[in-house]
Amino acid sequence: MNKKIFAPIILMTAMLLSACSTAPKTTSMLDQARMDYQAAQNNPNVLTLAPLEMRQADIAMNEANKAAKENESTDKIDRLAYIAKQKIGVAQELTKQKQAEAAVADAAKARDQIRLEQRTNEADRAKMQADQAKAQADQARLAAQIAQGEASEAQRKAQEEQAKALEMQNRNAALESQLAELQTKVTVRGIIITLGDVLFGVDQAKLTPDGMRTVQKLATVLQNNPQRTVLIEGFTDNTGSQAHNQDLSERRAAAVRSALVLMGVSRDRVLTKGYGESYPAVENDTAQNRQLNRRVEIVLSDANGNIGQR
Template identity: 60%
Template sequence: MKKTHFTPVLLAMAVFISACSSMPKTTSLLDQTRNDYAAAQSNPKVASYAPLEMKQATEALDQANTAASNKDNAEKIDKLAYVAKQKIALTIEVAKQKSAEADVANAGKERDQIRLDQRTNEANQAKISADQAKLAAQIAQGETADAQRKAQMAQDEANAAQRQTLDAQARATQLEAQLADLAAKKTERGMVITLGDVLFGTDMSRLNPDGMRTAKKLADVLQQNPQRTVLVEGFTDSTGSAAHNQQLSERRATAVRNALQEMGIAGDRVALRGYGEAFPVAGNATAQDRQLNRRVEIVLSDASGKVAQRN
């Protein structure tokens, strides 16, 4: 009687245990990574500007999901989830940078066309002046020599205006292309180049190889535009003490200035400020937002070398 009574209970428990053992494992980090991946998938900029990075992030997340399905240990699942999370963050950052580059390039073309139209109008006006001077020379034969000189001067001005138009257009095109390559953004303070946290060692002030390559591009811009200066501003997230964050932001700004000086840029052309956790560009609740706040912003001066200070 007892055997007949307990057998169905034991069978039910066995089925329950078997079902539980077949369920894939998961961790909080893996769940966060899946959420980050879903957000990246819904971001239209990712599909347009970072398809390769998204593919790599997908492959990394697939590995983490496979480990969860195989019920591997939590440490292995978290390691794979962390790699996937970093690749997802890199995907979003690449999409943002390339989108910003496209915006800068489009804005640059519009500005170039405005400058070209302005110079063309000046050249046309100068040519009209030259034609009027020639006509005056024909009418006033007694003043032929003087009229010819005026006509020549006007023609010279027209030629000079045309040369200035071509030179200005070439310089503007070159500068806009260089700034687009640096993903510079136009702000009320001028063009701003942002060095993200991924260009520094973790919680370190030393630029990594990618960061040094970015610094080299900026040094090239400054060497080709000797009238320009820069203000290097360091920022951190809110993690850690305020003193530590202030020091880290100053060290990172100093690292950028030192790199530029090593590449031949005079120290008096590079000012720096450290703001610690002040002026965040995102919240500090998630790792992704904190990474956005850990940055160095480089403000390019106007053509006279002046940089607008932060309000």
């Protein structure tokens, strides 16, 4: 009975011992190599930066695992595991070295980029300053041109005013020379030229030859001074009726105007007015005074064509 119970137990124990004797061996060195290898495999940088070294580590690790699987001696397994561990270490160190070199290169590249950006910024600032200086110079040049133009314009206007003043002086001098041949007087209304009674027919509105010559001189004055106009005023003494005297004064003023127009003076530059007995030059108390009152006065306008009111 007891023999039957112990026989299966002995058989199972033998089987277990046999199974244990066929299981792969391992050592602490091999376990460390395996952990280092797994860590290297899990690091993508090692696979990327040290592919040749990892290939050598793969071969060494496979040899160590093969020795363990074939139950080689512990010394051999440890030796192969040590070699694999060293190659794994070489791959890891090379990876660190390349990472450090890459970091240095990146740092240098970053420094170069920073320097490039600094130089670019300095160039941009210099260009901006140059542009600003150019803009300021352009503004200054434009301001100078404007100032010069304004000065030139002011000088031109001053020269024009001087020329106009000189021309006016020359015209006034010429006018004075021309009027010197006529009986003129200067009043607040302007220059007045008087045509006496002797320049007309007795009690008539027809100019005598002497009267025509006098009017011709006046026409020459007006032609040489186109900016001036005239007002022709007729007067009589108090002899005869007021109606007759009024009519005679108007006809004599109109006769002078007609003569001026025939001599080339524009009609719109000549106005007429008859006053009859009004506004006597002197009292009508003598024949000589009455002759002085029988007259035609021609009022010459100023340089702007203005004639003062009576």
